[in-house]
Amino acid sequence: xxxxxxxxxxxxxxxxxxxxxxxxxxxxxxxxPPAEGRAAPAGRILIIGSPNVGKSALFNRFTGRYAxxxxxxGTTVELARGRTSRVPGGAEVIDTxxxxxLLPITEEERVARATLVAEPPAAVxxxxxxxxxxxxxxxxxxxxxxGLPVVVALNMWDExxxxxxxxxxxxxxxxxxxxxxxxxxxxxxxxxxxAERLPEARPPRACLRVDYGPVLEGAISRIARLLGAAPGFxxxxxxxxxxxxxxxxxxxxxxxxxxxxxxxxxxxVDDATRAAGHALHYLVAMxxxxxxxxxxxxxxxxxxxxxxxxxxxLSRFCMNPLTGLPLLAFVLYFxxxxxxxxxxxxxxxxxxxxxxxxxVNPWVNAxxxxxxxxxxxxxxxxxxxxxTTLGIRYAVAIVLPIVGxxxxxxxxxxxxxxxPRLAMLIDRVFKRIGLNGRAVIPMVLGFGCDTxxxxxxxxxxxxxxxxxxxxxxxxxxxxSAQMGVILGLLSGRPAALAVWAGVVTGIFLLVGAAAARVxxxxxxxxxxxxxxxxLPRPANIFLKTYTRMVWYLKEVLPLFVLASVIIWxxxxxxxxxxxxxxxVPVLRLMGLPPETAVAFLFGFFRRDYGAAGLFDVxxxxxxxxxxxxxxxxxxxxxxxxxAQFLIMKKERGLRVxxxxxxxxxxxxxxxxxxxxxxxxxxxxxx
Amino acid sequence: MIDPRIEEVLExxxxxxxxxxxxxxxxxxxxxxxxxxxxxxxxxxxxGLRLTxxxxxxxxxxxxxxxxxxxxLVDVLDVAREDVEEDACQFEHIIRRGLDEKICRxxxxxRMCPHGKPIPAGLCCQSARADAIxxxxxxxxxxxxxxxxxxxxxxRQRRDIxxxxxxxxxxxxxxxxxxxxxxxxFQVGYGQFTxxxxxxxxxxxxxxxxxxxxxxxxxGGNRES
Numbered sequence: 001x002x003x004x005x006x007x008x009x010x011x012x013x014x015x016x017x018x019x020x021x022x023x024x025x026x027x028x029x030x031x032x033p034p035a036e037g038r039a040a041p042a043g044r045i046l047i048i049g050s051p052n053v054g055k056s057a058l059f060n061r062f063t064g065r066y067a068x069x070x071x072x073x074g075t076t077v078e079l080a081r082g083r084t085s086r087v088p089g090g091a092e093v094i095d096t097x098x099x100x101x102l103l104p105i106t107e108e109e110r111v112a113r114a115t116l117v118a119e120p121p122a123a124v125x126x127x128x129x130x131x132x133x134x135x136x137x138x139x140x141x142x143x144x145x146x147g148l149p150v151v152v153a154l155n156m157w158d159e160x161x162x163x164x165x166x167x168x169x170x171x172x173x174x175x176x177x178x179x180x181x182x183x184x185x186x187x188x189x190x191x192x193x194x195a196e197r198l199p200e201a202r203p204p205r206a207c208l209r210v211d212y213g214p215v216l217e218g219a220i221s222r223i224a225r226l227l228g229a230a231p232g233f234x235x236x237x238x239x240x241x242x243x244x245x246x247x248x249x250x251x252x253x254x255x256x257x258x259x260x261x262x263x264x265x266x267x268x269v270d271d272a273t274r275a276a277g278h279a280l281h282y283l284v285a286m287x288x289x290x291x292x293x294x295x296x297x298x299x300x301x302x303x304x305x306x307x308x309x310x311x312x313x314l315s316r317f318c319m320n321p322l323t324g325l326p327l328l329a330f331v332l333y334f335x336x337x338x339x340x341x342x343x344x345x346x347x348x349x350x351x352x353x354x355x356x357x358x359x360v361n362p363w364v365n366a367x368x369x370x371x372x373x374x375x376x377x378x379x380x381x382x383x384x385x386x387x388t389t390l391g392i393r394y395a396v397a398i399v400l401p402i403v404g405x406x407x408x409x410x411x412x413x414x415x416x417x418x419x420p421r422l423a424m425l426i427d428r429v430f431k432r433i434g435l436n437g438r439a440v441i442p443m444v445l446g447f448g449c450d451t452x453x454x455x456x457x458x459x460x461x462x463x464x465x466x467x468x469x470x471x472x473x474x475x476x477x478x479x480s481a482q483m484g485v486i487l488g489l490l491s492g493r494p495a496a497l498a499v500w501a502g503v504v505t506g507i508f509l510l511v512g513a514a515a516a517r518v519x520x521x522x523x524x525x526x527x528x529x530x531x532x533x534x535l536p537r538p539a540n541i542f543l544k545t546y547t548r549m550v551w552y553l554k555e556v557l558p559l560f561v562l563a564s565v566i567i568w569x570x571x572x573x574x575x576x577x578x579x580x581x582x583x584v585p586v587l588r589l590m591g592l593p594p595e596t597a598v599a600f601l602f603g604f605f606r607r608d609y610g611a612a613g614l615f616d617v618x619x620x621x622x623x624x625x626x627x628x629x630x631x632x633x634x635x636x637x638x639x640x641x642x643a644q645f646l647i648m649k650k651e652r653g654l655r656v657x658x659x660x661x662x663x664x665x666x667x668x669x670x671x672x673x674x675x676x677x678x679x680x681x682x683x684x685x686x
Numbered sequence: 687m688i689d690p691r692i693e694e695v696l697e698x699x700x701x702x703x704x705x706x707x708x709x710x711x712x713x714x715x716x717x718x719x720x721x722x723x724x725x726x727x728x729x730x731x732x733x734g735l736r737l738t739x740x741x742x743x744x745x746x747x748x749x750x751x752x753x754x755x756x757x758x759l760v761d762v763l764d765v766a767r768e769d770v771e772e773d774a775c776q777f778e779h780i781i782r783r784g785l786d787e788k789i790c791r792x793x794x795x796x797r798m799c800p801h802g803k804p805i806p807a808g809l810c811c812q813s814a815r816a817d818a819i820x821x822x823x824x825x826x827x828x829x830x831x832x833x834x835x836x837x838x839x840x841x842r843q844r845r846d847i848x849x850x851x852x853x854x855x856x857x858x859x860x861x862x863x864x865x866x867x868x869x870x871x872f873q874v875g876y877g878q879f880t881x882x883x884x885x886x887x888x889x890x891x892x893x894x895x896x897x898x899x900x901x902x903x904x905x906g907g908n909r910e911s
Contacts, residue, residue, distance in 0.1 A: 050852075100852035105845070131876040135854030163876060245844060281844055289856050302875075315878075319865055424869045424880040436882070437869065526869065527849050527881040 043091035044119060045084070045198065048112055048143075049127035050136055051098025052531050054155040057185035058127055059095035062086055062195070066547045067095050069186070069540055070414035072441065073529050074098065074459035077108045079115060086195035091122065102142045102237070103246055103281070107458045113248075116148070117232045123201035125194070127153045130160035130167060130182070133300055137292035138285075140176060144208050147234035149201035150178045153194050157182040159532070164303040171299040177204045186537065210291045212240075216283060219243055219272035226261055226268075227253070243269055244281040315533050318421040328422065335409040336447070344405030345484040352397035361389050380568050391564035395557055399481045404549055406448040406480040411544045415536035419444065420528050427526045433512025434468045434519065435460070436526035442469055446477035451644040453477070454651060464521035470652055471515060474640045475664050476508035486632050489615050496629040496686040503633050503675055507667065563642065576601065590630050590672040591680070593622055599631075603638050625686030626679045630672050637668035688725070688744060690779040691718035696727060696745035697752060697778075699737050704745070705803075709734040747786075750806040752778040753799035754789050760800045761793065761822075761840050761890060770800065794822025794837055794892045823893060825872060826886035828863045834891040836861055841888040850889065853879045861891055 045062075047055045051073030059067050063082030068075055080095040096115055097108035104110040116124070126143055128136040133154070143150045154160075154167060173180045179197035183190030212220065223239035233241075241249040242265055254262040273280055296302075317323045368382035382389050413419055419441055427437030439460055446453035450473045457469045478486065490497040570576040580597040587596055599613030614631050617623055623631065639645070639661055648657045679686070688696075695718050702710045712719055714735055722728045727741030737745055755777035759765040765773055781789065787810040790796075795811040798804060822837045836859045839850060854874045855861065864878070865871035870886040872879060 101848070103848060105848050105852070129877075132854070134875050135877060138851070165876070279844070279847065282839075282847055285847065285851050285856055289858070293858075316864070319871060319880075321868055420880070424871065427869045427880075427882055431882070437880070523884070525845070525849070525882060525884050527853065527879060527885055529853070530871065530878040530880055532878075 043087075043089060044121045045087075045091050045093045045123045045125060046096065046115065046119070046121040047093065047125045047127060048096050048116070049098065050100050050129070050139065052529060053098070053127045053129040053136070054183075054185040055098065055127045056080070056095055058125070058153060058155065058183065058191065058194075059093060061185055061188055061191040062093050066543055068544055068547065070411075070544075071417040071531050071534055071536075072414060072419050073531070074108065074438075074441070074456075075414070077111075077456060077458045079111065084195075086191065087198050094119070094121075099139075101139055102146065102241065103244055106461050110248075116146075120231065122149065123198050124148045124150050125153050125198075126150050127155050127185075130154040130157050131163060131165060133160075133165075133167060134292065134296050134302070137295060138288050140178075141208065141210060141288050141291055142237070144176060144178060144204045145210065145234065145240070146237035147203045149203055150176075151194065151197050151201045152176065152178060152180040153185075153190075154180060154182045155185050157190070158184045158187070166301040168299045168301075172295065175208070175295040175298055177208050186540070208291075210287050212284060212287045215272055215275045216243065216280065216287070219268050222268050223265055226265060227257070230256070240284060243272060244284055245269070311533050315421065315530070318418060318533075319424055321425060324421070324425050328425070331413070331418070335413070336406075339409050340402065340405045340480060341484065341487065344402045345488075348401035348405065349398055352401060353393075356393045356397045360393065364388050376572065380565070387561050387564045387568075391560045392557065395553075395560045400549065400552065402480050402484050403448060403552065404545065407545045407548050408541060410445065410448055411541045412536050413444075414544075415534065415540060417531045417533045420530050423526075423528055424530070431524060431526070432516070433472070433509060434516025434524065435465055435512070436524035438526060438528055439465065439469050442473065443477060446473045446479065447483065448480050450474065450477060450479045450640055451647050454644060454647045457651070462521055462524065464519050465524050467519065467652065467656065468512060468515045470648060470656075471660050471663070472508060472512055474644065474648065474660055475511060475637055475667060476504055478504075478636050479641075482636065485615070486636060489618065490628060490632055493625050493628065493686060496625045496632070499629045499675070499679075499686060500632045500636070503671060504636050507637065507671055511667065586669060589676075590634065590669070591676040592627055592631055592672075593617075595620070595622055596631060600635070600638075603635050626676070626684070629679075629686055630676050633675055634668050634672035637664065637671055639664055639668075688727075688748075689718075689721060692722045692725065692727065693744075693748045693779060694775075695719055695722045696737070696741060697748045699728065699735065699741075700745035700749050703737060704742070710736075746806045748778060750808060751781045751786050753803060753805040754786055754793065754796070755781065756799045756801070757793050757796050757805070758789055762838060767800065794890075796822060822890050824887050825861065825863060825889040825891050826866075826870065826883055828891055828893060830863055830866060832893050833860070833862045834893040835859070837890045837892040839888055840890055846885065846888055849881075849885065853877070853881075855889060861889070 047059055047062075049055050052071070052075070054069075056067040056069045056076055059065070059080060059082065060069065062084040065080070065082040067080040067082075074097075076095060076097045078097070082093050082095075084091055084093050094115060096112035099109040099112040102113060104113050124143060126140050128140070140150065140152060152172075154169070154172075160167070167182075169180050169182060179200045181190060181194040181197050183194055185191065211217070220236060220239045220243065223242055224235035227235045227238055229235065230238075232238075238249055242253070250262065250265075253265055269280070276283055318327060364386070365382045368378045368386070372378045372381070379386060381387050422444070423437035423440040425437075426440050430437055430439055439457075441459070442453040442456040445456055453473050454470055457466045457473070460466045460469055486500070487497075490500060567576075576598075580601055583597040583600055584594045587594065587600070595617050596614060599617060602613050614623070614628075614635065618628060640648075645657065645661070648660065652660075695712065698712055699710050702708055712735055714720075714730060719728070719735065722741070723730065723735075727738055727744055728735055729738050729741075752774055755774040756770050759770050759773055759777070760767060787808055790808055790810050795807075796805055797807075824840075828834070836855055836857050838857055839847065839855070841847065850856070854877065859874055862873045863870070864873060869880045869882055872881075872886075
């Protein structure tokens with residue numbers, strides 16, 4: 001790997017510049033404008049449906065914006081908003097995270113349900129995977145029951161047709177009592193026809209009514225009478241949620257109708273549970289299933305469903321440990337090491353850097369010389385450590401190509417449908433560290449950008465899992481930019497590299513296992529849909545990577561510039577000298593020379609930045625193999641970058657973030673001391 | 687109907703004599719044992735006790751009812767395993783003739799009790815075997831490549847049920863097991879899913895006999911079974 005080559009270029013700027021976030025973008029969501037006029041529901045369209053059915057693809061077709069589309073459940077974790085002109089007068093369109101039913105399991109499902117209540121839509125597009133129409137009609141039934149203005153989009157129509165599934169759209173419409181349109185959102189087939197049906201969306205007439213049997217029906221009507229008419233879901237739907245033990249709905253009753261009514265509702269639920277002699281949610285589900293089955297029998301023809309052919313053989317190849325693990329090694333070697341390491345961090349960085357050196361920097365320096373007579377002001381924008389010549393160049397020429405190539409590789413993995421199969425392979429290992437296979441997606445993403453990965457931990461089911469995942473990401477998962485620098489630093493010293501990799505992996509597993517023991521909570525449970533393997537579409541890969549890059553520049557560049565300014569102030573006032581002085585005794589404990597103090601101080605801003613500083617010290621011939629390994633370990637485990645800190649605070653709260661940070665610092669220095677001691681006692685020279 | 691105390695004697699004798707092939711440890715002088723002898727169900731033999739021909743049939747019947755009751759309690763009624771023995775002992779005496787067949791059918795003609803002891807087959811089991819219905823076993827214990835229909839879900843946890851519903855797994859759903867290791871992989875309808883043991887163990891499936899032979903021939907034809 002040519003990491004060492006581009007690392008040379010870090011030397012000249014690590015002392016002054018800074019940049020902030022670990023690269024790429026948590027989807028394009030933050031960028032979308034907030035909803036205007038929430039009081040006016042007219043013209044708001046909500047897209048909802050199970051995970052991985054193509055909601056975001058449809059959103060993109062409707063609005064011309066880009067919301068990330070992948071081939072695994074849980075790609076969308078936040079709302080995305082846009083406007084469409086496909087309906088007369090225009091409308092706001094909201095894309096929601098996937099939900100399996102109105103009773104949410106994970107956080108992001110809660111988001112979708114809350115939006116349905118908080119922002120009453122003029123139309124709800126329920127996107128259904130036409131291949132799995134029998135599984136998805138249950139949610140349609142619930143939406144119709146809730147009195148929402150539903151329009152059904154039978155998406156992935158092409159895949160269904162390929163399997164020989166025949167849906168009689170007219171009959172389905174008649175049975176459900178709502179408009180239905182067939183679409184292939186990724187190819188842009190059908191959004192027009194769907195849009196034409198949107199004006200027909202209105203609260204359905206009572207033609208679809210599930211019969212829940214005498215016990216439940218009695219309870220439903222008694223609760224519905226207590227609830228009366230209110231905005232949002234129909235009283236019948238709310239009664240059903242209450243009967244299924246939905247906590248949110250209970251809280252709402254308590255809040256809006258007082259403790260008296262809430263207590264009466266609870267009594268009715270208890271009585272019904274006793275009378276039914278069965279868990280009520282089970283009965284409700286069974287009744288809905290038989291209703292959906294009836295509709296299916298009328299409108300859908302299903303051929304034998306066994307998957308065969310190349311696609312299936314390949315899928316099984318991925319999931320068999322004997323073939324899947326070598327495949328994983330292959331993917332890591334070519335995807336990560338060759339493509340991101342060699343091509344991204346080598347070839348691309350070289351190219352962009354020389355372009356900056358040859359054209360941009362001389363021009364900026366000359367312009368500053370002419371326009372700014374004060375040396376301090378010149379230093380701020382230009383010169384060796386300037387905001388433009390260093391902060392922006394660092395972001396654009398070095399970090400951007402690395403995270404860019406990583407996200408191309410990651411997008412291909414995402415769209416192929418490989419990640420859920422990897423989750424299936426690795427679940428048993430992850431159980432040991434208190435997580436389940438589902439966490440593989442944030443963890444792999446963390447190797448690109450820990451900040452983005454921390455956001456994606458939302459797809460994990462329990463608070464405990466989210467916390468453990470956040471901790472491990474902050475501690476032991478190096479992001480691509482950091483990994484590039486560290487690999488460069490240790491290149492040519494395979495023994496030090498091995499010690500580094502061993503210690504970091506060991507700490508990842510050890511801390512995970514310890515956290516799993518210490519933190520109370522339910523055992524994680526693993527389940528995941530395995531979408532069919534698909535050939536990634538280049539247009540989507542390009543669009544997705546592009547969107548993430550735009551996010552990166554928009555959100556992260558200001559942080560880079562800000563950090564540059566802070567460093568500028570620190571150098572002007574001499575505060576940095578004080579801070580480095582305080583670090584020296586700690587470094588001595590780890591057997592590191594005082595010269596590394598500055599590197600560690602910059603490590604506080606960004607871990608990879610500190611590593612680049614180390615490289616400079618190393619160039620001066622001040623570091624032995626042992627010291628290199630120890631320093632690389634400490635900087636890998638070190639506090640994450642500023643952006644990750646901020647996201648952690650947003651997702652987990654300030655208290656947890658401070659605790660995690662303190663823990664990470666302690667473990668980083670502790671591991672440094674321990675490795676130093678162990679190497680010294682064993683007399684090993686790397 | 688036989689006196690419950692006599693049924694206990696028959697059960698004990700069946701286990702020692704028929705299943706383990708060793709003499710009964712029962713005291714021949716005890717009251718219930720004497721009653722069983724008087725009814726012609728057991729006879730003295732040497733110093734010990736053995737089942738007569740009609741006794742043997744009756745004993746087989748009691749054992750069958752006991753073990754079916756255990757399965758019912760564990761799989762469907764979700765009774766904790768430590769309470770099963772005692773409850774099943776009560777249960778076996780109140781299951782009338784005919785009712786055992788109904789329970790047997792509901793459970794899909796199980797062959798083993800929860801403790802792994804064989805359940806003596808009834809007439810219903812033989813005719814079921816002719817219909818290619820084997821038994822109800824959890825997905826976690828199913829044959830790879832095996833196909834079946836979900837019989838029931840042995841859990842009362844809302845969390846479990848919600849996830850199973852999300853995968854479209856409810857009684858009556860068709861299901862096929864594809865892999866068991868490192869995680870369970872199965873197909874429901876046209877969708878494939880993966881799950882861990884904790885979920886695969888609560889899905890009880892009515893397996894089709896020798897699913898492999900029927901594969902491809904008419905997978906869609908048997909969906910209403």
